[in-house]
Amino acid sequence: MSLYICSLNSGSNGNCYYIGNDTDAVLVDVGISCREIEKRMRLLQLPMDRLRAIFVSHEHGDHITGVPALSKKYQLPVYITKGTLGNCRLPVEEQLLQCFQANMPVSIGTLSITAFTKFHDAMDPHSFTISNGKIKVGVFTDIGRVCSNLVEHFKDCHAAFLEANYDVDMLMKGNYPYHLKKRISNGHGHLSNAEALDLFVKHRPPHLSHLLLSHLSKNNNTPEIVQALFDAHAGSTHIVVASRYHASELYCINGETVNVGKRATQFKLRKHQLQLSLF
Numbered sequence: 001m002s003l004y005i006c007s008l009n010s011g012s013n014g015n016c017y018y019i020g021n022d023t024d025a026v027l028v029d030v031g032i033s034c035r036e037i038e039k040r041m042r043l044l045q046l047p048m049d050r051l052r053a054i055f056v057s058h059e060h061g062d063h064i065t066g067v068p069a070l071s072k073k074y075q076l077p078v079y080i081t082k083g084t085l086g087n088c089r090l091p092v093e094e095q096l097l098q099c100f101q102a103n104m105p106v107s108i109g110t111l112s113i114t115a116f117t118k119f120h121d122a123m124d125p126h127s128f129t130i131s132n133g134k135i136k137v138g139v140f141t142d143i144g145r146v147c148s149n150l151v152e153h154f155k156d157c158h159a160a161f162l163e164a165n166y167d168v169d170m171l172m173k174g175n176y177p178y179h180l181k182k183r184i185s186n187g188h189g190h191l192s193n194a195e196a197l198d199l200f201v202k203h204r205p206p207h208l209s210h211l212l213l214s215h216l217s218k219n220n221n222t223p224e225i226v227q228a229l230f231d232a233h234a235g236s237t238h239i240v241v242a243s244r245y246h247a248s249e250l251y252c253i254n255g256e257t258v259n260v261g262k263r264a265t266q267f268k269l270r271k272h273q274l275q276l277s278l279f
Contacts, residue, residue: 001110002254003135005159008032008040010141010214011244015063017161017214018046019130019137024109025050027070028128028139029063034070040247048074052108055100055115056080057142058122059088071096079106079113083124102126116153119144121188129153135255138162141215144188146199155203159210159253161242162200164230165190166220174220184220193221193229201233210251214242 001021008016014031018041025046030037041048054076057063068091071078078092079100100106105114115126120142127150128139138153138160154160171181171192183189200211213226223241230239242248 001132001135002252003130003132003137003159004046004250004252005137005161005210005212006044006046006250007161007212007214007242007248008037009244009247010161010212010242011216011218012062013218013244014065015141015215016066017139019111019139020046020050021110021132023050024052024111026053026055026108026111026113026130027051028055028130029057030054030066030070031062031064033066034073037066037070044247044250046250051076052111053098053113054078055113055128056084056090057127057139058120058125059084059090060122060142063142064088064090068092081115081124081126084122087123100126114153116149118142118150119147119188121183127153129157135253137253143191144186146191146195151199151203154199155205157205158207158255159212159251160208161212161214162196163191163215164193164196164213164221164226165215166217167193167222167225171217171220176219184217190215190217193226197229197233200230200237204235204237206236207255208237209253209256210238210240212240212242212248212251216241216244218244 004020006018009032015029016032017028071092077096077098079098082099100115102115102117105112112131114129118125118127130137135158136156138157141163143163227241
């Protein structure tokens with residue numbers, strides 16, 4: 001069975017990633033409002049009643065702002081570590097709070113979600129893989145550096161949301177204060193374009209059909225820079241830059257390798273899911 005994925009929003013103004021199949025779906029992080037989630041899923045023809053749970057990667061506001069309202073309205077369980085919850089006091093109904101642990105798969109309907117630890121300046125940050133039988137999708141954002149955990153899980157993915165936060169030259173030559181530049185690039189902040197590309201080039205599995213470059217900095221990166229950088233090494237992988245302003249298209253991940261010369265016509269999306277755009 002295929003998995004369907006999209007970025008509902010990606011950036012410091014809010015992050016939210018949708019992964020699901022024909023019956024069940026989860027959101028990784030909800031950093032935009034409940035109203036925006038509803039609007040964007042409606043335009044993508046994704047039913048709200050397919051959502052089964054929310055998984056929280058860490059406590060920063062651009063990842064949790066919309067969690068309480070969405071969870072309450074749709075009675076969605078929120079999976080979060082004790083450390084993260086203790087550091088943000090997220091106002092979620094107690095009966096909807098569920099704790100997860102690294103490397104312990106959680107079954108949500110027909111989906112299996114596995115968390116693993118990562119480097120980021122938060123209390124207890126985690127990344128996730130979501131699988132549906134043999135198909136696996138990774139959500140790898142807010143990563144300070146490439147570690148063995150990330151490499152191991154990336155190698156298994158048929159698609160991934162991968163952070164490409166900043167261009168090194170833009171960051172260092174920009175007007176951010178020194179302490180903020182250091183925080184971003186010190187190995188516990190965010191992943192640069194070059195670090196993300198190195199992971200992709202060295203460890204891309206042959207079955208990685210889609211890569212959604214995520215959490216781009218507004219001030220220290222551009223979609224054009226990232227797209228050109230990765231397109232030069234794309235091979236059979238379809239490269240998408242996730243927007244900080246609107247949802248991406250909905251992509252079908254079915255485990256098939258796509259011929260680079262025919263990528264645009266061989267994606268097996270449903271007709272009503274092709275080329276959908278919010279604006």
